[in-house]
Amino acid sequence: MYKLFAIDIDDTLLAKDLTISRVNQKAIQKARKAGVKIVICSGRATSSLWPYIQELDLVQPKEYTISYNGAMIIENSNQRKCFYRGISQTYTQHLLDVANQWGIDVQLYIEDDLVVDRITDRIHQYVVMSGMNVVEVGNLNTYIKGETIKVLFNGNHEVLKKAVVELEPWIQGKLHMFFSKPEYLEFVNIEANKGLAVLHLAKELGIERENIMTIGDSFNDLYMIEAAGMGIAVANAHPDIKKLADYVTKKTHEEDAVAEAIGKFLL
Numbered sequence: 001m002y003k004l005f006a007i008d009i010d011d012t013l014l015a016k017d018l019t020i021s022r023v024n025q026k027a028i029q030k031a032r033k034a035g036v037k038i039v040i041c042s043g044r045a046t047s048s049l050w051p052y053i054q055e056l057d058l059v060q061p062k063e064y065t066i067s068y069n070g071a072m073i074i075e076n077s078n079q080r081k082c083f084y085r086g087i088s089q090t091y092t093q094h095l096l097d098v099a100n101q102w103g104i105d106v107q108l109y110i111e112d113d114l115v116v117d118r119i120t121d122r123i124h125q126y127v128v129m130s131g132m133n134v135v136e137v138g139n140l141n142t143y144i145k146g147e148t149i150k151v152l153f154n155g156n157h158e159v160l161k162k163a164v165v166e167l168e169p170w171i172q173g174k175l176h177m178f179f180s181k182p183e184y185l186e187f188v189n190i191e192a193n194k195g196l197a198v199l200h201l202a203k204e205l206g207i208e209r210e211n212i213m214t215i216g217d218s219f220n221d222l223y224m225i226e227a228a229g230m231g232i233a234v235a236n237a238h239p240d241i242k243k244l245a246d247y248v249t250k251k252t253h254e255e256d257a258v259a260e261a262i263g264k265f266l267l
Helices: 009-013 022-033 046-055 089-102 121-130 157-171 194-205 219-227 239-244 257-265
Strands: 004-007 037-041 064-067 072-075 080-084 105-110 113-116 133-136 150-154 175-181 184-189 212-216 230-233
Touching: 004 009, 004 194, 009 046, 009 257, 022 037, 022 257, 037 046, 037 194, 046 064, 064 194, 072 194, 080 194, 089 105, 089 150, 089 157, 105 121, 113 121, 121 150, 157 175, 157 184, 175 219, 194 212, 194 219, 212 219, 212 257, 219 230, 219 239, 230 239, 230 257
Parallel strands: 004 037, 004 212, 037 064, 113 133, 212 230
Antiparallel strands: 064 072, 072 080, 105 113, 105 150, 150 184, 175 184
16 A cells, blocks of 8 residues: 655646646545545745645645755645755856856755846746746855755756756766756755655655655656656656656646546555
8 A cells, every 4th residue: 555645746736727637636635535645746946836735735734745856845734844955055156157158047946035147038937837936136156155955957958958968077976967847957965856855754754665656757756756666657758757657647747647646556
């Protein structure tokens, strides 16, 4: 029996209009009544996830959320940090230097704020989608004074791939680097990813790996798909993710893939 179900948000639980369908909502509540711990696990900031946490009635004691691609775990009832791993100022500075060379927009996540040089069209689109509070500082290089929770390069996919080639020799053993979407290249602490966070939370809750189920669609979900006893990819997932999943849903995120997974494995 699976006791913990970690669910990615974007392109997994949410439809294209960024809403949770009634079918998915009902399935999640049935799973909760059956004793399954539901954990939202996303690359987004905690503040960006909060409306969905409230909608799912997860603002309760002993309910948890994994945010920033596994860099933070909070208990929902009091927003107490149960786990946190940040990126050092030195590493952040290096990423800023590389981004500047390639003309890539950079987003820094500091506490619950999205900190940027300036609000470009790309960053504006992200802010509209995420609902985050954005702080425009003019020069990120002089603004940063300590750790950053997450760094995101927001740009053209082909340009981002060139940045990846440049960064790969340097980044080994320092940070995790992955695409959450073709236009989003993300960086978190080497000790933080969705898989490690799910396993950390499960250990704290006394849940074994074989009793964990996860579902996602993209490369930032790969760690938790591989970490779980049952790692699921939605039908709209990247082909490389599908190859490594234990099960691929027949339905996409537009067709209630999460409800399909719950019906098949949890109820």
